[in-house]
Amino acid sequence: MKKVVFAIGLLFICFFNNLEAQTKIPADSIRSKMQWFADAKLGIFIHWGIYAVKGIGESWSFHNKEISHPDYMKQLNGFTAAKYDPSAWAALIKESGARYAVITTKHHDGVALWPTKQHHYNIPQNSPAKRDVLTPFFTALDKEGIKKGAYFSLIDWSYPDYPGFLKDSSRYKIANEPARWQRFLNFYQGQINELNMQYHPDLWWFDGDWEHSSDEWQAPKVRQQILQQTPTAIINGRLTGYGDYDTPEQNFPVTRPTYNWWELCMTINNSWGNQPRDTAWKTPYEIISIFADVISNGGNLLLDIGPTAEGIIPEKQVQVLKELGKWNKKHQEAVFGTLGGLPQGHFYGPTTLSKDSNTIYLFAPANAKGQLVIKGLSSKIKRVRLVGSNEQLKYKEVGKISWSPVPGLIYIPLPPTANDAYMDIIAVELEGPVKLYRGHGGLQ
Ligand code: GLC
Numbered sequence: 001m002k003k004v005v006f007a008i009g010l011l012f013i014c015f016f017n018n019l020e021a022q023t024k025i026p027a028d029s030i031r032s033k034m035q036w037f038a039d040a041k042l043g044i045f046i047h048w049g050i051y052a053v054k055g056i057g058e059s060w061s062f063h064n065k066e067i068s069h070p071d072y073m074k075q076l077n078g079f080t081a082a083k084y085d086p087s088a089w090a091a092l093i094k095e096s097g098a099r100y101a102v103i104t105t106k107h108h109d110g111v112a113l114w115p116t117k118q119h120h121y122n123i124p125q126n127s128p129a130k131r132d133v134l135t136p137f138f139t140a141l142d143k144e145g146i147k148k149g150a151y152f153s154l155i156d157w158s159y160p161d162y163p164g165f166l167k168d169s170s171r172y173k174i175a176n177e178p179a180r181w182q183r184f185l186n187f188y189q190g191q192i193n194e195l196n197m198q199y200h201p202d203l204w205w206f207d208g209d210w211e212h213s214s215d216e217w218q219a220p221k222v223r224q225q226i227l228q229q230t231p232t233a234i235i236n237g238r239l240t241g242y243g244d245y246d247t248p249e250q251n252f253p254v255t256r257p258t259y260n261w262w263e264l265c266m267t268i269n270n271s272w273g274n275q276p277r278d279t280a281w282k283t284p285y286e287i288i289s290i291f292a293d294v295i296s297n298g299g300n301l302l303l304d305i306g307p308t309a310e311g312i313i314p315e316k317q318v319q320v321l322k323e324l325g326k327w328n329k330k331h332q333e334a335v336f337g338t339l340g341g342l343p344q345g346h347f348y349g350p351t352t353l354s355k356d357s358n359t360i361y362l363f364a365p366a367n368a369k370g371q372l373v374i375k376g377l378s379s380k381i382k383r384v385r386l387v388g389s390n391e392q393l394k395y396k397e398v399g400k401i402s403w404s405p406v407p408g409l410i411y412i413p414l415p416p417t418a419n420d421a422y423m424d425i426i427a428v429e430l431e432g433p434v435k436l437y438r439g440h441g442g443l444q
Pocket of ligand 1: 047058060208265272
């Protein structure tokens with residue numbers, strides 16, 4: 001799977017570079033609709049489905065034959081949503097600082113959270129929850145001013161007219177039964193249409209495109225239909241290249257991704273859905289430092305939570321979201337609405353830039369002892385301060401040779417007040433947009 005995803009990743013890049021040519025979408029209109037996304041930095045991903053009942057892998061568990069399909073589907077009987085409080089979910093998401101949320105309206109198992117009219121498994125009609133659990137969540141997000149994202153799996157391994165089923169068996173080949181495939185296309189595009197008409201998602205998060213080609217999915221048509229109804233909708237990259245941004249998953253990019261917009265989706269333990277056996281929790285510090293790294297490289301983090309079948313968000317996840325929220329609140333000027341930071345080589349750590357590029361934000365790990373150093377800063381410094389307080393900091397330029405245009409090194413001693421539990425941020429205010437020296441030093 002990983003190889004496939006990697007190959008698809010490469011494909012995305014090629015496709016993205018040709019997006020304008022291929023889909024005849026003027027780059028300007030993409031740019032303006034992407035602005036809120038570029039400013040948002042943090043989204044919360046929610047994998048909520050019947051897999052939470054037994055606490056097993058979402059959809060993959062039956063596909064990979066760890067459980068039979070009938071037994072997997074029996075989990076429908078245990079999905080109660082008895083303690084589901086959509087306003088509390090939205091309030092927690094708000095508290096984390098996230099500006100958007102993406103919920104699994106339907107995973108590869110085909111179970112819809114909303115009462116789909118397409119005669120297929122759904123929570124309101126086939127589970128004891130007996131109600132539409134999607135509408136109240138989207139309504140609660142609207143109330144909090146959080147953008148609404150709909151995860152939608154193109155793959156539907158439970159639909160009788162979908163070819164793929166178990167890892168080693170499929171129902172049919174499209175070439176042999178084109179009319180059957182057409183029935184599936186009508187079905188899945190019908191569901192997308194329902195979601196679009198009812199909820200007008202701000203963002204579509206497709207998944208599972210790797211099982212078919214863009215021709216087979218009719219990807220350009222799907223894109224066009226969404227945008228006809230909601231021209232400002234953002235579409236993720238998993239629509240065989242007909243999306244607006246790149247979606248690396250779990251694995252952190254080491255070098256800055258080249259595409260304009262990207263989003264790392266990541267779990268807090270190692271599972272997307274609720275799996276109590278998985279206790280490999282990332283700590284708040286790990287999450288915050290990964291988040292800093294992502295925004296430093298110009299991306300967003302889509303951080304996943306997996307509520308229980310009753311609708312409870314596990315305590316460890318609540319804790320991470322709250323800690324992240326406190327940190328975000330204190331450091332918001334350096335996080336939200338910023339630009340990716342300095343290219344590698346100027347600072348040992350993450351950085352961001354204010355939108356006008358007049359301020360550099362330096363991210364110092366918890367209890368970073370001693371001093372921060374910036375290399376190759378040609379701009380004049382106006383002042384240096386600790387973000388979250390107005391404390392002005394001293395700095396020293398070291399090794400500046402009067403007759404050389406090569407800048408000296410800027411040393412900033414960290415004061416004792418730089419004692420954030422996770423990461424302090426230092427603002428370096430400049431006289432005008434940042435100018436960098438990128439040369440080899442020496443006699444230049
Ligand atoms: C993968 C998996 C899926 C998960 C998704 C989240 O594509 O198929 O289970 O929902 O990643 O990014």
